[in-house]
Amino acid sequence: MVGLVAALIFRLISNWDKSNLISGLAAGLAGSIVNTVLVLGGVYWFFRNAYAANSHISISIISKILMGVILTNGVPEAIVAAVIATGAAKAILSFSKRLH
Numbered sequence: 001m002v003g004l005v006a007a008l009i010f011r012l013i014s015n016w017d018k019s020n021l022i023s024g025l026a027a028g029l030a031g032s033i034v035n036t037v038l039v040l041g042g043v044y045w046f047f048r049n050a051y052a053a054n055s056h057i058s059i060s061i062i063s064k065i066l067m068g069v070i071l072t073n074g075v076p077e078a079i080v081a082a083v084i085a086t087g088a089a090k091a092i093l094s095f096s097k098r099l100h
Contacts (some may be wrong), residue, residue: 001038006031010019019090028085032078040066040074 010020017023032098043051044066052059 002031002035005034006085007058020093021086024054024089025082028082029078031085032074036070036074036077040069079080 006027009030010023012021013022013026044062048059048062052062058064
């Protein structure tokens with residue numbers, strides 16, 4: 001799912017972004033956001049009861065804890081992913097142009 005979303009975003013934006021700078025940034029950002037939402041959403045929907053029981057906390061606090069994780073880890077991860085994806089996209093595209 002993550003790769004599919006990132007690829008679709010990259011292709012969509014690269015139609016008008018010939019330098020692929022914005023395309024790489026957007027694809028990296030979108031891929032990271034999709035990953036974070038799916039993983040933490042899965043934790044919330046499938047494991048919140050077990051997590052609350054093992055941590056001895058109320059189930060109502062789980063969403064606040066996950067939002068804290070998103071803010072402290074998800075946002076920096078998305079920024080780093082956007083930068084790395086931009087460099088990776090440029091390198092891969094440069095290499096593939098040499099092959100053709």
